[in-house]
Amino acid sequence: DSGVTQTPKHLITATGQRVTLRCSPRSGDLSVYWYQQSLDQGLQFLIQYYNGEERAKGNILERFSAQQFPDLHSELNLSSLELGDSALYFCASSPGGSSNQPQHFGDGTRLSIL
């Protein structure tokens, strides 16, 4: 058990809809990272938050947004969903702001767009 909790585990929705994925980091970790994993693209970094502030941005679409709350949990919002957004979305956390500190991953949210 990595200590990182992601909810929900599975999400099925339709094109054009909006969903929110939730992540609780390991106790004491200040950084949260979001990744998208698909068969054709592999594991792609989306965005990092550190202690409530955006720290780094990767290949995140404008339709996607994230935030980290004062209690350090984070949410990833995906809107105007398209078929191609179907993927596994992982959250990871680490103690500090360095992205190459060991990142502890949750078990992901599997998003299926019908």
Added chain:
Amino acid sequence: QKEVEQDPGPLSVPEGAIVSLNCTYSNSAFQYFMWYRQYSRKGPELLMYTYSSGNKEDGRFTAQVDKSSKYISLFIRDSQPSDSATYLCASARTSYDKVIFGPGTSLSVIP
């Protein structure tokens, strides 16, 4: 060209074999190198973490980085069925840069 490349496999070996997993990367600015293991339906977990060139050993696992050839390797000695998973190599330029993952190599260790 992707910044970090791996042969996707699948790689199948008998129990007890020495496994060699390899990655190449294109960005000469990468200084931090990692190997993650991902079991089916689970998130990746960090196996090895190295800075710059050289070897690092941890139990049955040895990570090797050759920056001159931009080559990263992970060796698994005395492989076990429990090592069956997908192995992701990853790299970063600086300690505050995003981590770039390879596509992963699927490994099966047959009892």
